[in-house]
Structures are given as structure tokens and as C-alpha cells.
Amino acid sequence: MKPQHLLLVVLPYLPAILAVKYVAINDAQSSPGGARFEAEIGIPYTLEIMKDINYFIWDIFQQYNESERKAVELVKVFIQQYDGAEAITYGENVNVSALYLQGYQGNLKWEYTSLLHHELTHVFQWNGEGQAPVGLVEGMADYMILKSNYYPPAFAKAGTGDRWDQGYDFTARFLEYCEELRSGFVAELNKKMRHSFSEDLFVELMGKPLPQLWAEYKAKYAH
Incomplete structure (x- = not known):
């Protein structure tokens, strides 16, 4: 150089x-x-x-x-x-x-x-020392874009996506939904991902398993 x-x-x-x-x-x-x-x-x-x-x-x-x-x-x-x-x-x-x-x-x-x-x-961010799904890690990064209002028109709309851990803007919207249900959810989830990750963290924080949360999220925006 x-x-x-x-x-x-x-x-x-x-x-x-x-x-x-x-x-x-x-x-x-x-x-x-x-x-x-x-x-x-x-x-x-x-x-x-x-x-x-x-x-x-x-x-x-x-x-x-x-x-x-x-x-x-x-x-x-x-x-x-x-x-x-x-x-x-x-x-x-x-x-x-x-x-x-x-x-x-x-x-x-x-x-x-x-x-x-x-x-x-x-x-x-924390990533469970590599245990967290890549889609969740990328979704949290896009969640920052969403919260900062630096997201483009093509950013996923609420309720879109095929899986909770699809990643990027799709997962960001799901995290936004969880945050609406429990203020501080994303911050708490990140803290709990410091050393490990398990889908049980969603049960611990939200009181519901991930499949149920995802189904309710999709149902909310089905119209």
C-alpha cells in the first residue's frame, strides 16, 4: 500500500x-x-x-x-x-x-x-459464541437499520417472510414484533446470547415457544 x-x-x-x-x-x-x-x-x-x-x-x-x-x-x-x-x-x-x-x-x-x-x-453484538443462528445475527443487524430509520423502501414489510430466522429484514421485522410485545426484548435477548444460544430464550423472555410466536406474528399481518 x-x-x-x-x-x-x-x-x-x-x-x-x-x-x-x-x-x-x-x-x-x-x-x-x-x-x-x-x-x-x-x-x-x-x-x-x-x-x-x-x-x-x-x-x-x-x-x-x-x-x-x-x-x-x-x-x-x-x-x-x-x-x-x-x-x-x-x-x-x-x-x-x-x-x-x-x-x-x-x-x-x-x-x-x-x-x-x-x-x-x-x-x-453477542452471538452466543457462534451458537446463534446466522439468520438471527443478521436480523439483529438489520434491526439496527430499522430502528435508525435508515431502511430503504424495499425493506421487508411487517408479517412477511417464511421463517423467523430467515435473516436480515425478515427477521428484523419479527424482532420488532417481539419488541412491541415486550419492551426491551431485543436488548435482553442480546445480553442472554453472550455465551450461548437456545430457542428456549424466547420462552424465557416471551413466555411462548418460537413456533407459536411466529404463527401469531404471521396471523397478525395476514390481512
Whole structure:
């Protein structure tokens, strides 16, 4: 990587005891997508929303004490030239595709902000140490998009989907339904997924097994 292609800025999260830092790097400045990122989004905006989204996620998960949170010290967002998914998160690193940014039709800054709400949720959420269904993990990430109002018109409507763990926007809508029945449900579920996962968590929190919850959810929106 050439020095002129790297721009690194670190912002501390206050209070200092939390020591969360944010880094944004455009590794694709010479590509059309990387250039569009610089023109329409930029590193300063990325750092600003990384911190804002971090606060937002902790608030939705009701993680007001440091002991309740994942021990995240440094979060990095990379703009990289690769083909495939629009963004991929590995641990505390979020890789955003410059090719996706290049080809996106519409308000790129809005879409990018929506995308980071999803990807940064993966950084901070619990997943039962890998035991939680992928659909639930992805659904929680899309739930953040839903709660932040950064969801597109094509986002799943309430009551749609074939399974509770279908993932993404379908599962996000089901989580929204559970939250309506029990305020704080999503936060409690996330906390209970710190070390393990079982479908019995839904019985514990909602008083009903998942098949019944899903059937009642579908029935509510059947019309």
C-alpha cells in the first residue's frame, strides 16, 4: 500500500476509560469507487458516524455498563477494491466494497450510513459464541437499520417472510414484533446470547415457544 493511498485518523470515545477508537482507511483511492467515496462520503464523515452508530447500538442493546459490552478497543472501516458482498465484517474490521460504492444508484451517503449501522452491529453484538443462528445475527443487524430509520423502501414489510430466522429484514421485522410485545426484548435477548444460544430464550423472555410466536406474528399481518 502506497503511503499516499492511506489516510488514518483516530478518534477516542469518551469517557477515556472505555478507550474505543475508530479508524477509517480508503485503500481504493485510485479506483472509481474509492474516488466516489472521497467525493460523496469521506473519511471525516465515516469517523463521525462510526462513533454515533456505536452509541446508538449500545443504547438499543441497553448496554449502559462497560461490563455488559464486548471488549472492543479499536474498530476499523476499510474501503477496498473487491467484488462480492457490499460489505463484510471480520471481528472488529469492516470492509466496504469500492465496486459496490461505484455502482450504487441513489444517495450514496445515505446508503453508506445504513450499511454501517448493519456492519457495526456485528462488531458489538453477542452471538452466543457462534451458537446463534446466522439468520438471527443478521436480523439483529438489520434491526439496527430499522430502528435508525435508515431502511430503504424495499425493506421487508411487517408479517412477511417464511421463517423467523430467515435473516436480515425478515427477521428484523419479527424482532420488532417481539419488541412491541415486550419492551426491551431485543436488548435482553442480546445480553442472554453472550455465551450461548437456545430457542428456549424466547420462552424465557416471551413466555411462548418460537413456533407459536411466529404463527401469531404471521396471523397478525395476514390481512
